[in-house]
Amino acid sequence: MNRQTKLITEHTSKRYLIGVSVMAMALLFFLFSGFLFGDESRSKVQQTPLDEPLNLRGAGELEVENWVYNPSKELMVVTLNIDKSTSLLNDKLSFVAQEKEHPRRKIPTTVEYQNDGRYVISIQQVSPSFDVMALDINKEETNNLTLKEDEQNSSKGGEESNQLARIYTDQSKVKTDLNLGVKTMQEYELAALSQEVKKTKETIKEKDESIQSIGERLEEIDQKIVELESERLYETKEEKEQTDAQIRQLKNEKERLHRDSLEYKTAIKTLKEKLKMLKEKQRMISN
Known part of the structure; x- marks a missing residue:
């Protein structure tokens, strides 16, 4: 009798453990299914960025x-x-x-x-x-x-x-x-010209800002060269050689910056001519 009772108890315990395990697995499935299979409300946004290459x-x-x-x-x-x-x-x-x-x-x-x-x-x-x-x-x-x-x-x-x-x-x-x-072809043409005008103006502005930055850097270089030349008067021979090397480096940078500034100015002149032609084309199409 005791053995039969023991077997029934063991069988009941196993069924209870299996039931608990199944419930636990089901709970884990529902908790993590969003991560495993993807949740539509959490799906990754598929959007190609605008104005990026x-x-x-x-x-x-x-x-x-x-x-x-x-x-x-x-x-x-x-x-x-x-x-x-x-x-x-x-x-x-x-x-x-x-x-x-x-x-x-x-x-x-x-x-x-x-x-x-x-x-x-x-x-x-x-x-x-x-x-x-x-x-x-x-x-x-x-x-x-x-x-x-x-x-x-x-x-x-x-x-x-x-x-x-x-x-x-x-x-x-x-x-x-x-x-x-x-829209009509004329409307699309005007929209294209407006966009081109906008981009040309932005490019001119960027190059103007670059020229301004170059001017500020040139002032810094001139000031630094004056400081180094003043310090050089009281330096040893070896220190003077090091200072001379710094001055040469700064002067080389000045030459490069002057060339860059000239290129930007030439580009701005060309862009302004382009801008003038774009606006003229806009006027002709609009009439």
Whole structure:
């Protein structure tokens, strides 16, 4: 009888321990599932920064100037600027949009304006719950070595697409504008000129500030040279040699700074001429 009671007690204890273990594991699962599988409310924001250089896989750099969304029209407009020094300026680019919420849905994407490395792309029929929108930037290439047989069998003539970059906007971060719409070519041209005027003015300001900094540094150098030459009168031969070396170094720096200042002044003159032409072009297009 005692043995039977003992066996029943042991069996009950094991079941109790198993039950407690299962409950503990379940509790740990719910506590840490957000870390293991990701919590939608804590998901990482996918937003490509504006006005920051983005590498195009060795083909230059691109900046996302603006990315705006009008939920009432289910419309997005993306403005891109491609580095003017890149060979891509002579290549054909295509753009493909994709929603995270509906990844297989084809989304109408149109290049509304393109000139001198500047692209304005409209993305239409955007779902109200797109979550994250990706835009692929592709370089269209044509294979000139395609055999005649392939050319006859393929209407594309060997055309293929190479992805240069993928940029994103997050629904929680994208700039919204209820007045946003597709503009005319003239309006996009004027907007491009306004942006160019703005950047030119900023560059002129930066170079003016550099010239001012150089002037302040030149004053410091002149003052330091006067101090060293005064101290030199009371130094030993070895100390004078060290002082002479410092003075030569400072004078070399002065020459370099004078050259830099001259280059900045020349650049400012060129930029001011460019600014004048941009404003004249704005006036002509506006009339």
